[in-house]
Amino acid sequence: MGERFGNARHSKAVELANAINDTIYELGLRCIGNAGELKNRFEVAIIGYGKSDDQVESAWEGPLAGKWVVSIKNIFDYPLGVSDDKPVWISAYAMRSTPMTRAFENAKRLCNDWIRWGNHKDCHPPIIINITDGAATDGGCNYKDLLNEVNQIKTLGTNYGGVNILNIHISAQSGDKILFPSEVPFTDSLSNLLFDLSTPLNENMVRIAKHKGYDVSNNSKGYVFNGNATDLINFLNIGTPQ
Template sequence: MDGRFGNASHSKSVELANAINDVIYEVGLRCIGSGGELKNRFELAILGYGKDGDKVQSGWEGQLTNKWVVSINDIFEYPLGQENDKPIWIKPYAQSATPMTKAFENARRLCQDWINWGNHRDCHPPIVINITDGEATDAGRDFNLLKKEAEQLQMLSTNYGPVSILNIHISSATGDRVLFPNDTPEVQDKFAQLLFDISTPLNENMIRIAQQKGYNIHDRAKGYVFNGNATDLINFLNIGTPQ
């Protein structure tokens, strides 16, 4: 994540942190009611891997350190600081390995616990957005361990539908991009094929948002981007966030 992000002026880790902070801020703005109150409509978890060897940890810091799923109210109550007159919550890191299987296992446990708590079975199902610039280092032979975790995650659901899994592979290259394909992408990359396979189709709302942002996609398009640039990254996060 320390390499340049295509033609962007910053590293991939910096661009990613900026994009996530922007999306969190936009999510919070959507939750402000007519009276100016912040309605608790979202709960977010951010998982980071590679910062500390092969461990997976919560991406929240400051007052939210060691918390996993956090309400939008608490998120806005405890930002790390401000940049460009907006709150920030996430700092960029680019270190060590890519234990993606452990990250998916952790995401599965968090989603399962969340669904089974309170009235969450009557809520919008969780959306898992995986952002990576490299191949998983703990996926097992033929990626069988990672595939198994993704399959178990896809089996979780609320009364409003199953969990969504979206994957974006960001790159330092400026080559051809694959954006929300319906069919297997024509790229000679085993890991790209894996991420396509474990991505779920975009729902109607996601397709509508993607089309509004200029993407030429249709029904059954998958939540998958290969070799995406900085603009694709921020669009991808917005497409994956319920409006």
């Protein structure tokens, strides 16, 4: 994530942090009621693996540091700081390793605990958005460990459907971008793997994607390869209920 993002002067890590901060801000705006109050319509966790090699931890910083799932109201109550007159919550980090299996293991634990708590069985299922620029460094032989964790996540769900798993691959390879494919159009093993890990877009995601101008169908998967900055922002928006 330390390399430059396309033709931008900043790194992939900076672009990603900016996109996540902007998406959190937009989520909060969607939760403002008619009286101007911020309603608790979302709960968010950010799992990071860029601060130190082989470590997976909550990416929240400042007053939220160390917390995992945080309500949107608490998120807006405790930003890390302000940039361009908007609150921000996370900073950019980039290290060499990509412990993706550990990240999905943590996501599985968080999703399972969230689904079992209170009345969440009657809520929209959790959405996991994985953004990476490289292969898992802890995936095991033929990525068996990674596949095992993700397949376990796919067994989880609420009364409204299974957990959604979306992947965006910020590739260093040249070539055309591929957005929300419905079949495997790739020749390299990592792209095929991330495509297989992704779940199909649900009905609401298809609607949002079409509204944003993407050519999608009910069989399209939540996977983007080589997307640009606009696609990154749109991907995060498509992956969050509206």
